[in-house]
Amino acid sequence: MDSSAWDRRYTDTPGLVWSAEPNRFVVEAVTDLTPGAALDVAAGEGRNAVWLAGQGWRVNAVDFSTVAVDRGRELAAARGVTVDWRVADVTTYRPVPNSYDLVLISYLHLPAADFAAVLAAARSALRPGGTLVVVGHDLANLRGGTGGPQDPSLLLTPETVVDGLAGLRVRRAETARRPVSTPDGGTVDALDTVVVANRPAD
Template identity: 35%
Template sequence: MTTHEDSSTVPHPTVASESFWEPHYQRNIRPWTGLPNAVLADITADLTPASVLDIGCGEGGDALWLAGRGWTVTAVDVSATVLERARAQAAERGLTANVKFEKYDVSQSLPGGSFDLVSAQYFHTPIDIPREQVLRRAAASVAVQGLLLIVDHASTAPWSWNQDPDIRFPTPQDALKKLDLDDDHWQPIRVDAAQRTASGPDGQSATVTDNVIALRRIGREN
Protein backbone atom coordinates (compact mmCIF):
# COMPACT_ATOMS: atom_id res chain seq x y z
CA MET A 1 0.00 0.00 0.00
CA THR A 2 1.22 3.49 -0.80
CA THR A 3 1.06 6.25 1.78
CA HIS A 4 1.42 9.93 0.89
CA GLU A 5 4.11 11.87 2.75
CA ASP A 6 4.14 15.68 2.70
CA SER A 7 7.39 17.57 2.10
CA SER A 8 6.09 20.98 3.17
CA THR A 9 6.39 20.30 6.88
CA VAL A 10 9.31 22.25 8.37
CA PRO A 11 10.36 22.67 12.00
CA HIS A 12 8.40 25.26 13.98
CA PRO A 13 9.22 24.50 17.62
CA THR A 14 7.69 27.67 19.10
CA VAL A 15 4.38 27.73 17.20
CA ALA A 16 1.15 26.44 18.75
CA SER A 17 -0.21 23.31 17.09
CA GLU A 18 -3.38 24.89 15.72
CA SER A 19 -1.47 27.92 14.40
CA PHE A 20 0.69 25.59 12.34
CA TRP A 21 -1.69 22.86 11.20
CA GLU A 22 -4.71 25.00 10.32
CA PRO A 23 -2.96 27.06 7.62
CA HIS A 24 -1.08 23.92 6.57
CA TYR A 25 -4.34 22.18 5.68
CA GLN A 26 -5.90 25.32 4.23
CA ARG A 27 -3.15 25.54 1.64
CA ASN A 28 -2.82 21.79 1.04
CA ILE A 29 -5.76 20.25 -0.80
CA ARG A 30 -5.05 16.71 -1.89
CA PRO A 31 -7.02 14.20 -3.95
CA TRP A 32 -9.02 11.95 -1.65
CA THR A 33 -7.71 8.38 -1.53
CA GLY A 34 -9.86 6.92 1.25
CA LEU A 35 -7.13 4.37 1.99
CA PRO A 36 -6.25 3.38 5.56
CA ASN A 37 -2.71 3.04 6.79
CA ALA A 38 -1.45 -0.43 5.91
CA VAL A 39 -0.46 -1.54 9.42
CA LEU A 40 -3.81 -0.44 10.85
CA ALA A 41 -5.66 -2.45 8.20
CA ASP A 42 -3.51 -5.50 8.88
CA ILE A 43 -3.74 -5.37 12.69
CA THR A 44 -7.50 -4.81 12.78
CA ALA A 45 -8.46 -7.22 9.98
CA ASP A 46 -9.56 -9.98 12.35
CA LEU A 47 -10.76 -7.86 15.28
CA THR A 48 -14.41 -7.59 16.24
CA PRO A 49 -15.52 -4.00 15.58
CA ALA A 50 -15.89 -1.97 18.77
CA SER A 51 -14.90 1.56 19.86
CA VAL A 52 -11.90 3.47 18.52
CA LEU A 53 -10.02 6.65 19.36
CA ASP A 54 -8.04 7.91 16.33
CA ILE A 55 -5.43 10.48 17.41
CA GLY A 56 -4.36 13.04 14.82
CA CYS A 57 -6.85 11.75 12.28
CA GLY A 58 -6.08 14.20 9.47
CA GLU A 59 -8.52 13.82 6.59
CA GLY A 60 -9.98 10.71 8.19
CA GLY A 61 -8.77 7.86 6.00
CA ASP A 62 -8.33 5.45 8.92
CA ALA A 63 -11.43 6.64 10.76
CA LEU A 64 -13.72 6.24 7.75
CA TRP A 65 -12.25 2.88 6.82
CA LEU A 66 -12.89 1.59 10.34
CA ALA A 67 -16.38 3.11 10.46
CA GLY A 68 -17.21 1.40 7.19
CA ARG A 69 -16.38 -1.91 8.86
CA GLY A 70 -18.68 -1.35 11.81
CA TRP A 71 -16.38 0.33 14.31
CA THR A 72 -17.65 3.25 16.38
CA VAL A 73 -14.98 5.90 15.87
CA THR A 74 -14.02 9.06 17.70
CA ALA A 75 -11.41 10.85 15.57
CA VAL A 76 -9.59 13.97 16.74
CA ASP A 77 -7.39 16.60 15.15
CA VAL A 78 -6.41 20.19 15.91
CA SER A 79 -7.36 21.58 12.47
CA ALA A 80 -10.98 22.63 11.91
CA THR A 81 -10.37 22.66 8.16
CA VAL A 82 -9.26 19.05 7.94
CA LEU A 83 -12.06 17.93 10.24
CA GLU A 84 -14.65 19.54 7.97
CA ARG A 85 -13.20 17.63 5.03
CA ALA A 86 -13.43 14.41 6.99
CA ARG A 87 -17.04 15.10 8.01
CA ALA A 88 -17.95 15.77 4.38
CA GLN A 89 -16.49 12.40 3.40
CA ALA A 90 -18.39 10.69 6.23
CA ALA A 91 -21.66 12.22 5.01
CA GLU A 92 -20.94 11.27 1.41
CA ARG A 93 -20.29 7.67 2.46
CA GLY A 94 -23.29 7.45 4.80
CA LEU A 95 -21.07 6.92 7.84
CA THR A 96 -22.05 9.82 10.09
CA ALA A 97 -23.71 7.45 12.57
CA ASN A 98 -20.47 5.51 13.01
CA VAL A 99 -17.86 8.26 13.25
CA LYS A 100 -17.55 11.62 14.94
CA PHE A 101 -14.76 14.08 14.23
CA GLU A 102 -13.84 16.34 17.13
CA LYS A 103 -11.39 19.23 17.48
CA TYR A 104 -8.73 18.60 20.13
CA ASP A 105 -5.25 19.86 20.76
CA VAL A 106 -3.99 16.49 21.93
CA SER A 107 -0.97 18.08 23.59
CA GLN A 108 -3.51 19.46 26.08
CA SER A 109 -6.26 16.84 26.34
CA LEU A 110 -8.00 13.84 24.81
CA PRO A 111 -11.65 12.74 24.79
CA GLY A 112 -12.80 11.10 28.01
CA GLY A 113 -13.81 7.49 28.39
CA SER A 114 -12.17 4.25 27.36
CA PHE A 115 -11.79 2.68 23.92
CA ASP A 116 -11.24 -0.83 22.61
CA LEU A 117 -8.69 0.49 20.12
CA VAL A 118 -6.54 3.60 20.45
CA SER A 119 -4.64 4.40 17.27
CA ALA A 120 -1.81 6.89 16.76
CA GLN A 121 -0.62 6.61 13.16
CA TYR A 122 2.48 8.66 12.30
CA PHE A 123 1.88 10.99 15.22
CA HIS A 124 4.79 13.24 14.37
CA THR A 125 4.78 17.03 14.39
CA PRO A 126 7.36 19.78 13.93
CA ILE A 127 5.67 21.51 16.86
CA ASP A 128 7.35 21.09 20.22
CA ILE A 129 4.85 18.99 22.20
CA PRO A 130 5.26 16.43 25.00
CA ARG A 131 4.84 13.49 22.61
CA GLU A 132 5.51 10.63 25.06
CA GLN A 133 3.17 12.24 27.57
CA VAL A 134 0.41 12.40 24.95
CA LEU A 135 0.95 8.74 24.06
CA ARG A 136 0.90 7.70 27.72
CA ARG A 137 -2.38 9.58 28.10
CA ALA A 138 -3.63 7.74 25.03
CA ALA A 139 -2.58 4.43 26.59
CA ALA A 140 -4.62 5.30 29.68
CA SER A 141 -7.68 5.51 27.40
CA VAL A 142 -7.38 1.87 26.32
CA ALA A 143 -9.99 -0.43 27.84
CA VAL A 144 -8.93 -3.69 29.48
CA GLN A 145 -8.40 -6.23 26.69
CA GLY A 146 -8.24 -3.31 24.27
CA LEU A 147 -5.42 -2.51 21.88
CA LEU A 148 -2.95 0.37 21.69
CA LEU A 149 -1.52 0.77 18.19
CA ILE A 150 1.31 3.22 17.47
CA VAL A 151 3.03 3.43 14.09
CA ASP A 152 6.01 5.79 13.78
CA HIS A 153 8.38 6.80 11.02
CA ALA A 154 11.70 4.97 11.39
CA SER A 155 13.42 6.34 8.29
CA THR A 156 13.50 9.53 6.24
CA ALA A 157 11.88 9.68 2.82
CA PRO A 158 13.98 11.36 0.09
CA TRP A 159 11.52 14.29 -0.08
CA SER A 160 11.25 14.81 3.67
CA TRP A 161 12.15 18.19 5.14
CA ASN A 162 14.56 16.50 7.54
CA GLN A 163 17.54 15.26 5.54
CA ASP A 164 20.04 15.43 8.40
CA PRO A 165 22.50 12.58 7.67
CA ASP A 166 23.19 12.27 11.40
CA ILE A 167 19.59 11.65 12.41
CA ARG A 168 19.11 8.43 14.34
CA PHE A 169 15.63 6.95 14.65
CA PRO A 170 14.78 4.88 17.72
CA THR A 171 14.23 1.15 17.38
CA PRO A 172 10.72 -0.14 18.11
CA GLN A 173 12.01 -1.37 21.45
CA ASP A 174 13.48 2.05 22.25
CA ALA A 175 10.21 3.75 21.32
CA LEU A 176 8.27 1.37 23.54
CA LYS A 177 10.65 1.93 26.44
CA LYS A 178 10.09 5.70 26.23
CA LEU A 179 6.38 5.17 26.88
CA ASP A 180 7.27 3.85 30.35
CA LEU A 181 4.27 1.50 30.49
CA ASP A 182 3.95 -1.13 33.21
CA ASP A 183 4.88 -4.52 31.75
CA ASP A 184 2.45 -6.21 34.14
CA HIS A 185 -0.50 -4.52 32.45
CA TRP A 186 0.45 -4.71 28.77
CA GLN A 187 0.94 -7.72 26.48
CA PRO A 188 3.05 -7.07 23.38
CA ILE A 189 1.25 -8.18 20.24
CA ARG A 190 3.71 -6.72 17.79
CA VAL A 191 6.84 -4.66 18.37
CA ASP A 192 8.91 -4.53 15.20
CA ALA A 193 10.02 -2.55 12.17
CA ALA A 194 8.15 -2.87 8.88
CA GLN A 195 8.79 -1.61 5.37
CA ARG A 196 6.26 -0.03 3.04
CA THR A 197 6.13 1.99 -0.17
CA ALA A 198 5.52 5.69 0.38
CA SER A 199 4.67 8.29 -2.26
CA GLY A 200 5.80 11.91 -2.25
CA PRO A 201 3.98 15.11 -3.20
CA ASP A 202 5.25 14.98 -6.79
CA GLY A 203 4.51 11.31 -7.40
CA GLN A 204 7.84 9.97 -6.18
CA SER A 205 7.99 6.59 -4.48
CA ALA A 206 10.42 5.11 -2.00
CA THR A 207 10.69 2.24 0.43
CA VAL A 208 10.55 3.51 4.00
CA THR A 209 10.61 1.87 7.42
CA ASP A 210 8.08 2.19 10.23
CA ASN A 211 8.20 1.26 13.88
CA VAL A 212 5.11 -0.72 14.88
CA ILE A 213 3.99 -1.01 18.50
CA ALA A 214 0.81 -2.98 19.19
CA LEU A 215 0.00 -3.74 22.83
CA ARG A 216 -3.00 -5.38 24.46
CA ARG A 217 -4.06 -4.04 27.82
CA ILE A 218 -4.41 -6.92 30.27
CA GLY A 219 -5.08 -4.91 33.42
CA ARG A 220 -5.22 -1.49 34.98
CA GLU A 221 -2.85 -0.04 37.50
CA ASN A 222 -4.20 0.32 41.02
Protein backbone atom coordinates in the same frame (compact mmCIF):
# COMPACT_ATOMS: atom_id res chain seq x y z
CA MET B 1 3.85 23.08 13.73
CA ASP B 2 0.78 24.62 15.35
CA SER B 3 -2.87 24.22 14.35
CA SER B 4 -2.95 27.39 12.25
CA ALA B 5 0.05 26.18 10.23
CA TRP B 6 -1.69 22.86 9.58
CA ASP B 7 -4.89 24.70 8.68
CA ARG B 8 -2.91 26.64 6.07
CA ARG B 9 -1.28 23.48 4.75
CA TYR B 10 -4.63 21.78 4.30
CA THR B 11 -6.23 24.89 2.83
CA ASP B 12 -3.38 25.44 0.36
CA THR B 13 -3.50 21.85 -0.91
CA PRO B 14 -6.18 21.03 -3.48
CA GLY B 15 -7.90 17.80 -2.54
CA LEU B 16 -6.66 15.64 0.33
CA VAL B 17 -3.13 16.13 1.63
CA TRP B 18 -3.08 12.42 2.48
CA SER B 19 -4.70 9.46 0.76
CA ALA B 20 -8.37 8.74 1.41
CA GLU B 21 -7.43 5.10 1.95
CA PRO B 22 -6.40 3.74 5.36
CA ASN B 23 -2.82 3.08 6.32
CA ARG B 24 -1.78 -0.48 5.46
CA PHE B 25 -0.41 -1.18 8.95
CA VAL B 26 -3.63 -0.02 10.56
CA VAL B 27 -5.58 -2.38 8.34
CA GLU B 28 -3.25 -5.27 9.21
CA ALA B 29 -3.59 -4.63 12.94
CA VAL B 30 -7.35 -4.13 13.03
CA THR B 31 -8.84 -6.48 10.43
CA ASP B 32 -9.23 -9.46 12.78
CA LEU B 33 -10.53 -7.44 15.75
CA THR B 34 -14.17 -7.35 16.79
CA PRO B 35 -15.46 -3.80 16.21
CA GLY B 36 -16.22 -1.73 19.28
CA ALA B 37 -15.37 1.79 20.43
CA ALA B 38 -12.32 3.35 18.74
CA LEU B 39 -10.34 6.55 19.23
CA ASP B 40 -8.23 8.01 16.41
CA VAL B 41 -5.70 10.42 17.96
CA ALA B 42 -4.47 13.19 15.61
CA ALA B 43 -6.81 11.87 12.92
CA GLY B 44 -5.92 14.43 10.25
CA GLU B 45 -8.34 14.26 7.34
CA GLY B 46 -9.84 11.10 8.76
CA ARG B 47 -8.75 8.36 6.38
CA ASN B 48 -8.29 5.79 9.15
CA ALA B 49 -11.28 6.96 11.19
CA VAL B 50 -13.58 6.74 8.18
CA TRP B 51 -12.29 3.30 7.26
CA LEU B 52 -12.79 2.08 10.82
CA ALA B 53 -16.37 3.38 10.82
CA GLY B 54 -16.95 1.49 7.59
CA GLN B 55 -15.83 -1.69 9.36
CA GLY B 56 -18.43 -1.21 12.08
CA TRP B 57 -16.39 0.64 14.70
CA ARG B 58 -17.90 3.48 16.74
CA VAL B 59 -15.20 6.06 16.15
CA ASN B 60 -14.16 9.22 17.95
CA ALA B 61 -11.60 11.21 15.94
CA VAL B 62 -9.54 14.07 17.38
CA ASP B 63 -7.34 16.61 15.60
CA PHE B 64 -6.34 20.21 16.28
CA SER B 65 -6.83 21.38 12.69
CA THR B 66 -10.35 22.63 12.02
CA VAL B 67 -9.76 22.33 8.28
CA ALA B 68 -8.67 18.70 8.62
CA VAL B 69 -11.71 17.85 10.73
CA ASP B 70 -14.00 19.51 8.17
CA ARG B 71 -12.41 17.38 5.46
CA GLY B 72 -12.87 14.31 7.62
CA ARG B 73 -16.55 15.09 7.97
CA GLU B 74 -16.83 15.45 4.18
CA LEU B 75 -15.05 12.14 3.62
CA ALA B 76 -17.29 10.38 6.15
CA ALA B 77 -20.41 11.80 4.51
CA ALA B 78 -19.18 10.71 1.08
CA ARG B 79 -18.61 7.17 2.40
CA GLY B 80 -21.93 7.12 4.25
CA VAL B 81 -20.45 6.49 7.70
CA THR B 82 -20.67 8.22 11.07
CA VAL B 83 -17.65 9.49 12.99
CA ASP B 84 -17.74 11.65 16.12
CA TRP B 85 -15.26 14.46 15.36
CA ARG B 86 -13.60 16.73 17.90
CA VAL B 87 -11.24 19.66 17.38
CA ALA B 88 -8.67 19.47 20.19
CA ASP B 89 -4.93 19.55 20.79
CA VAL B 90 -3.92 15.95 21.50
CA THR B 91 -1.07 17.12 23.76
CA THR B 92 -3.65 18.33 26.26
CA TYR B 93 -6.69 16.21 25.30
CA ARG B 94 -7.36 13.46 27.80
CA PRO B 95 -9.80 10.73 26.76
CA VAL B 96 -11.92 9.07 29.42
CA PRO B 97 -9.97 6.14 30.90
CA ASN B 98 -11.14 2.59 30.18
CA SER B 99 -13.38 3.76 27.32
CA TYR B 100 -12.00 2.29 24.09
CA ASP B 101 -11.48 -1.12 22.54
CA LEU B 102 -9.04 0.41 20.05
CA VAL B 103 -6.81 3.49 20.19
CA LEU B 104 -4.88 4.56 17.11
CA ILE B 105 -1.93 6.97 16.92
CA SER B 106 -0.88 7.33 13.30
CA TYR B 107 1.97 9.59 12.12
CA LEU B 108 1.90 11.86 15.12
CA HIS B 109 5.36 13.37 15.54
CA LEU B 110 6.06 15.47 18.63
CA PRO B 111 8.92 16.25 20.99
CA ALA B 112 9.59 13.23 23.19
CA ALA B 113 7.89 14.54 26.33
CA ASP B 114 4.72 15.51 24.46
CA PHE B 115 4.58 12.18 22.64
CA ALA B 116 5.06 10.30 25.91
CA ALA B 117 2.11 12.18 27.43
CA VAL B 118 -0.11 11.36 24.45
CA LEU B 119 0.95 7.72 24.61
CA ALA B 120 0.20 7.54 28.33
CA ALA B 121 -3.27 9.01 27.77
CA ALA B 122 -3.89 6.53 24.96
CA ARG B 123 -2.79 3.63 27.13
CA SER B 124 -5.11 4.67 29.94
CA ALA B 125 -8.02 5.06 27.51
CA LEU B 126 -7.95 1.35 26.67
CA ARG B 127 -10.50 -1.01 28.13
CA PRO B 128 -9.26 -4.40 29.37
CA GLY B 129 -8.59 -6.44 26.23
CA GLY B 130 -8.28 -3.29 24.12
CA THR B 131 -5.67 -2.73 21.41
CA LEU B 132 -3.29 0.19 20.89
CA VAL B 133 -1.82 0.74 17.42
CA VAL B 134 1.05 3.19 16.90
CA VAL B 135 2.42 3.90 13.41
CA GLY B 136 4.88 6.63 12.49
CA HIS B 137 8.00 7.57 10.59
CA ASP B 138 10.95 5.64 11.97
CA LEU B 139 14.28 7.24 12.91
CA ALA B 140 15.94 4.95 10.37
CA ASN B 141 13.89 6.62 7.64
CA LEU B 142 16.30 9.58 7.71
CA ARG B 143 19.05 7.55 6.07
CA GLY B 144 17.31 4.49 4.70
CA GLY B 145 13.88 5.71 3.59
CA THR B 146 11.98 8.61 2.08
CA GLY B 147 9.69 11.44 3.21
CA GLY B 148 8.55 12.29 6.70
CA PRO B 149 9.98 14.77 9.21
CA GLN B 150 13.71 15.41 8.95
CA ASP B 151 14.17 16.29 12.62
CA PRO B 152 15.44 13.15 14.38
CA SER B 153 14.01 14.31 17.70
CA LEU B 154 10.49 13.91 16.28
CA LEU B 155 10.93 10.43 14.83
CA LEU B 156 9.97 7.13 16.41
CA THR B 157 11.63 3.81 17.06
CA PRO B 158 9.89 0.62 18.16
CA GLU B 159 11.96 0.68 21.35
CA THR B 160 10.95 4.18 22.42
CA VAL B 161 7.28 3.44 21.82
CA VAL B 162 7.42 0.16 23.72
CA ASP B 163 9.14 1.95 26.62
CA GLY B 164 5.91 3.94 27.05
CA LEU B 165 3.63 0.90 27.13
CA ALA B 166 4.10 -0.38 30.67
CA GLY B 167 1.30 -2.78 31.55
CA LEU B 168 0.46 -3.68 27.95
CA ARG B 169 1.35 -6.86 26.08
CA VAL B 170 3.27 -6.04 22.92
CA ARG B 171 2.19 -8.08 19.91
CA ARG B 172 4.26 -6.34 17.28
CA ALA B 173 7.16 -3.89 17.47
CA GLU B 174 9.27 -3.39 14.38
CA THR B 175 10.61 -1.07 11.73
CA ALA B 176 8.55 -1.91 8.64
CA ARG B 177 8.93 -0.99 4.99
CA ARG B 178 6.14 0.92 3.24
CA PRO B 179 6.34 1.31 -0.56
CA VAL B 180 5.86 4.89 -1.77
CA SER B 181 5.14 5.69 -5.42
CA THR B 182 7.58 7.94 -7.26
CA PRO B 183 6.76 10.38 -10.10
CA ASP B 184 8.42 8.09 -12.65
CA GLY B 185 6.07 5.23 -11.83
CA GLY B 186 8.43 3.32 -9.57
CA THR B 187 8.45 2.87 -5.81
CA VAL B 188 10.81 3.54 -2.93
CA ASP B 189 10.47 2.31 0.63
CA ALA B 190 9.69 4.50 3.59
CA LEU B 191 10.61 3.08 7.00
CA ASP B 192 7.90 3.17 9.64
CA THR B 193 7.73 2.25 13.30
CA VAL B 194 4.80 -0.15 13.84
CA VAL B 195 3.76 -1.15 17.34
CA VAL B 196 0.65 -3.09 18.32
CA ALA B 197 -0.12 -3.86 21.95
CA ASN B 198 -3.01 -5.06 24.08
CA ARG B 199 -4.20 -4.23 27.56
CA PRO B 200 -4.57 -7.54 29.39
CA ALA B 201 -8.18 -8.59 29.83
CA ASP B 202 -7.65 -9.90 33.36
